[in-house]
Each structure stands twice: as C-alpha cells, then as structure tokens.
Amino acid sequence: MVATSMEQIASLCKRRGFIFQNADIYGGMQGVYDFGPLGIELKNNLKAAWWRAMVYERDDVEGLDAAILTNRKVLKYSGHEDTFSDPMVDCKKCKGRFRADQIDGKCPNCGSTDLTEPRPFNLMFKTHVGPVEDDDNIAYLRPETAQAIFTQFKNVVDATSRKLPFGIAQIGKSFRNEITPRNFIFRVREFEQAELEYFVYPGTDVEWHEKWKENRLQWWLDQGLKREHINVYTTPKDDLAHYAKACYDIQYQFPNGMEELEGIANRQDYDLGNHTKNKEEFNLSAHCHENKESTTKLCIQDENGKWIIPFVVEPSMGVGRGILAILTEAYTEEDLGDGNSRIVLKLKKHLAPIKVAIIPLKKNNEQIMNKCHELKQKLMKLGIGRVALENTGNIGKAYRRHDEVGTPLCLTVDFETIEQQPESVTIRDRDTMEQIRVNTADLPEYLRNYFL
C-alpha cells in the first residue's frame, strides 16, 4: 500500500532526517524546506539518475549549469516580467491573500466573502545587483532554469559544433513567490528543476514531442512509480501557456490528488525567437516580441547551410515533486503477522540514500567493532554509494530504522564473523527480510553485482 496522507510522509521525513521545515526553530518559513542527511542523498541519487538518462546515455545532449541571478532583460524578453503572474484576491476581513482560481469566492481562512477583485501578482523574486537599489539594477532569482539555456544557445553550439537535433540539460534551483504554497514540498517557493531543452527542425517537433513523452514516462517507471498511479494529461488548446503549441503533463497520484509532476511542452521557436537579434530575418512561427537589445542571432545552420531558428521540446520536472512521488509510492506499512508491523520504504536500490548498513551484533565488543570499521573502509571504495556504519540501538531497532529509510541491504557482523573461517557476515534483504551468509572475501563481487 502506498502512502495515503501527506502527514505520513512528512512525519517520516522529519523523524528520519529526509526533509525539515526551513527555519524550524523560529516557527518556519512558509513554502521553504531543507533537505536533511538522508534527503540530500535521495535528491542527489534522483538527479544523478536524470543526468545519466538525459546526458550520459545519449549522444545528443550537453549539460549546463547557469547562474541563478538573472539579468532583467532575459526575463523581460522571455515574457516573464509581463505574464508570469497569477490573478489573486485579498480578503478584506482577515487580510489573507489567495489565488483567485483556487477559492470559490470565499476566504479559505475566515470564510468571509468580502474579497477584492482579482489582481495580477508577479511570482518572481526581485532583488538589486550592486549597492544602489534603483530600477537600473533590478535582477531576479530565476523562476525557471530554461531561460539561461536559451540565452546560452549560441555559445553552446559554437563550443560543441552541435547539429540539430540536440539538447541542453540543466538541473538547478528556481524560485517562485507562490501565493499559496502547500502540500508539504509539492508547491514551494524555492525548488529544483531538471529541464531539457531539445532543439529540433521545425516540422519534426510533433514527432519529437511524442518521443519525449514516451521517454519521460518510461523514466518515471524506472524510478519505481507504478503506471496505474500516473496519468498523461493533454492540455486542452484553450489552456495552453502563451508560448506552447502543445503540452503534456505527466501527473502522479500524490496524497493531495492527481497532480503535475512534469510538463513536456512544445515551445516552438518562441524562446529563441524572443531572445534573438534581427528576428525579422527568420521565418518564425511563434508570436515573438520586438527585441532591439539582443546582440546575437540565436540560429543554427540546417543541412543546406541555411540559418534557421529551431523549435524546442521541453521536458521539465520538479526534483522535489519527484521525491514526493517516489516517497509516496515507496511508503509501505506491513503487517508482519505476529502482532507486529513495520514501515518499509521500498525504494529502487539506485535511489536508496544508504546502500548498505553495516551493523555490529554487539556494540561493546572491540573485535566486532574493528571488523565493522574495516569492512566499511573496504566497501566504501566499491563506488556503490553510501555505506553506513550503524551503531545505534540493538540489532532489531537497526533493522527497523533501515527498513524505514529504504536501505536495501543490512550486513551484520556477529560472533561467527570473528570466530570462524572462512570469515563471513549475514546479509538481510529489506523487502523479503531473508538473511543469507556471505564470505567477506566475496562481498565486493556480491555488492557490485547487486548495485551496479
């Protein structure tokens, strides 16, 4: 059974050190969370899985890591300054502020119907670069990672000699001053996105859009999400963002409902068209703004040597929403049949924060402890991920703890290990709870086969 409430997940995340409310000791900051000791491992593993699938396993994608502070002109010409806003209403009674489309004419805080007319609210965090706080020095924290990919398009093409079709991938922080952050880490104000901008010949965009939909769906299944908990939603034409020709949302059955996990948009030539110099030289499909400030033509040569502005297909996922979906799917409460139950996080092994826990049967036995330290040093070098020495509590508690954080294998050093030859340890499987004995000389091969 998967998690059915957000409380189950939030409580496990806090108890075991995955995710904490930011500034908890001061009452917290709404819509901002910190990843704890195990959360950072899970997040790194998920990002590594994405990078591997999107960059390393392909021959047509390059990476980028652009700055978060964004030049105002970038977000002016991308259209964000004018359009990146939600209509919102204020409650005149309790002074609460809400998204107009999320309330039914009634304040969700105090129930009053005395509300202002909806007004646009820009979601970007504004700051100033340098010592003077005037309009000439405005910059933004980026609201999406994509824009830097478009503005660096020409530099990447020149540096790598790429030809169409090819993509640029990026993972990084984005910031949106969401009016109603909620549902734990589902909707927050600071989050990470993993985005690919895949540049294609105009006319092949529809085909590539389909291919990316299938590719991304399969990737989510590979991360452990079940097909029956996923819905692929086709955005109706009337609801499309102004830049999009078509858009699929990969939705997941979160505890708060079937909601967007990743968007896959056909953005046509809108973005490169907006940021390019001399847009009139190109036969653009999207309706782009006049741009007299760009210094560069964001174009590439086709097979006949003609300069064109490519179309772009964009799979864009939220890393935090990915983690929430994966935790929801993996969370399992199991009745052990003997009056006891356990919580086990059935994470895919490549995502598990700790791969192997080394557990001493007796903490106060020096020989056993030395053997644990020795094994930890040796196994850590295998490159399978984090190998942790677990020396809190008794063996039963250690197993429960590692079930709850999804550690696939627990390796126990006992008296047989230090007294008998050939030297061996027990290995306990998280899901079946079965134990086998393995000679320590065979451990590297056993673990490599298991994890790599």
Ligand code: ATP
């Ligand atoms: P929503 O409709 O849920 O606000 P969106 O359509 O604005 O999302 P995009 O701009 O397409 O989202 O961003 C791509 C992905 O980034 C989303 O699919 C989601 O996973 C993630 N994302 C967007 N906004 C947030 C947020 N406030 N908190 C967490 N993740 C987010």
